[in-house]
Amino acid sequence: MPRWFNTAGPCNPANHYMIPASRRLPEVRRLIEQENYFVVHAPRQVGKTTALLSLASELTSEGRHVAVLVSMEVGAAFPKDIGAAEAAMLDSWRSAARAQLPSASTPPAFPDAPPGRRIGTALETWAQAVPTALVIFLDEIDALRDEVLVSVLRQLRDGYRNRPKLFPSSLALVGLRDVRDYKVAAGGGDTLGTASPFNIKVESLTLRNFTRDEVAELYAQHTADTGQPFLPEAVNRAFYWSQGQPWLVNALARQMVEQLVPDPAQPLTAAHADAAKEILLRRQDTHLDSLTERLREPRVRGILEPILAGLVLGDVPSDDLRFVQDLGLVRMAEKGGLEIANPLYREIIPQVLANTAFASLPPQSVTWRRADGRLDMERLMEAFLAFWRQHGQPLLGTAPYHEIAPHLVLMAFLHRVANGGGTLEREYAIGTGRMDLCLRYGPDTLALELKVWRDGEKDPLDDGLAQLDGYLAGLGLTTGWLVIFDRRSGQPPIAERTQATQALTPAGRRVTVLRA
Template structure:
């Protein structure tokens, strides 16, 4: 069978294009930590290759003959929640099955199954029995640790801590806990209402290692495997665009490449090279389909600690002073945000598209009857932006208050409402690229609309829109916005530029808020719209 780009579960090199797992970590550091009897944490966002790496590490250690290594995934114990006995029972049976499959040794498995009445120290007891019986030091890789919650998670961490001092003779020589977050970021809510931090429940951790995303060189190596297998090549412009879209996030890289190479009908002909336009088509299809990976991110947006960080990002405002380091780090650990050159940014271009679309998806459907594409397309195929924004002005006046009341992201509501309205009009016909971020003071939108049946390879209408909220006088904000949108319009090669100014002052009447005026700045025509 022809190998392919993997988007579900651990990689299997016989089936999937695969990068050597140890090339993505500092193997010298990991092996030293294991040799030094350290207990440490490996964490990374979902679907980045953590499980595949742990399986490979366990196999590698077993093949050396120096250690007896075991991988175990304890996610199934999540269902027990605060029931410690039920959680420990699930963990013990999972350990038993893992031993039977990986070590092919029934007697090791029976030791776990013999623990018929799981309790608050049954894991410690089992690991002690195994360690004493083993002729080699035990190394344990525990995956999906942070799937556990409440009392069950506290019990797991404390049982490991309780046995730590007995290593390596009577407890595992080394242990790796793996999950999305670093254990120090755990906020564990016990059944009695007490909140315990992971750092206090597991203060024996020596290191925390984050599995990084692909580098550009690793992405190129992954694509090269497809070319070597099928003969299908990638245009030189594809890799830089793929990098900007994904910033090396492993699932996104594989999903985009799979969508382009295996799902676009034109590219099933392997003599046809993968072009930049093919990649952009694949990106749009991926975003619209909202696969599980993207859907999981969307679900996180509902959490208050995520909203406290993401909402200012969507607004382009500064972070409030009461947003703590924990919330920011949580968004980084989830993979939503990244730090680059000292700045906190949305992790990649696809997530930058997904965040506002996700938050406005229901609204887009609700706009049926308010924003229909056919109303704004002229006979020559161009979008009538004046008619479209005039309609939005009236819509915003009539409905913004009631519609924004439905949002949890109320502060970013005007920007999201405009994006939903615009997305509803261009869906399936055009494309919108978004630029926003902390401290920008604006949201920039770049709209591309095909003018002929050639689609995006033919002539395009290019429009830039800048969205700003009034925090100062109208004149100052207008002058500031003019300079910004002219730079953005030149950067995008835009035909039209529209500056939208939202006045959130409830005491200003709508007759003063709503206006339209034409301006010229640095040789470019700009239309300003008051909202």
């Protein structure tokens, strides 16, 4: 059977193209040899389960350990019933052990124990029954909450001192978050914080993304199996959009080879990678959908909103910074400062935030397209001004992020244009006070610089013209739009103050200045 690019569940080398999973967790073997308890946390679908299933199999086959990955997720269905949650988890463990281990190493019957002791008793019994040291990876641990979570962590800590003969010699908590960010309604907060019942951990590890060379290595497996080459430009473009995020790397490739170019005689190009990106943006598959569900969480909004608005972060708790990085939404840039984790997320995040505004747009005839199908920039400007005068004020209230509400409404308007056969790309960086937009429609490209005029600030016209100058130069354009949203208090109604004028950038490029 031919292999394929996997985008659902753990990978296995018989069916899926894959990079050796343990390569991205080199520290784990040392921690296991030292009989340590530790945490492995990383965003969804970056390969945690795949890596630890593979490692468990290797450890067991080597003969010095009995290693197994078990899931805690089924216990989440019983958030207030510790006993029921424990029973569900232990039943799941037995199934996982039968699937992963030789019969001599599967657990014996777990003895009866009172609620709140069943996990610890089961691990003690299992550790005594196996012929070698027991290693347990507890996957989806942070699916548990409140009393159930705290009970499990306390049982692990209580048994820790009895390892390796009467308790697992090494154990890992595996999930989205580091242990201090596990959700629990206790102690006046909603996370464990520093007062964790799992204070026996020695390290918290995370999985890195693929490197560019690993993306090439993964794609080369498809070429070896089918003969279909990924040109270097396609690999580079896929790495650009994904920055090596494993699910995105596989999802882009899957769209390219299964939907866009199923003929193995035809090579894959950068244009195919771009087209695959557009498909993912439109589909918003489970991975992207679950990621964007986080956007309205206060801890996430407190960091993403200033990044999207180009503002400084301000006094943001360090735990929140770490939490949003752990979710995989942002990363530290090479030159310092937070940025969106990859260009594809940079596209999808504002698109999702603008969905309500887009859905609220009134019907409007397409007046901005010429008879030959190209964009008429003058008519597009007139259409936007008319739209903004009539609908800008009510639509601002539909945007979930107040600081970038006008940006989101404008993007909703431009998405309507792009959906007729174009694309809309975004650039923004923390602390710059700007957002750049690039509307591509066939051979036509429109570059826009968005600025906000807030109370106590000077007119951003000069800064905007200088910034747009650099943006236009990078795109090889001679004209563009500078859109200035006036958010100062006490201003006339939007319908009265919305206007368009002409200006020149410092380098002499002609710019339309839209004040809205």
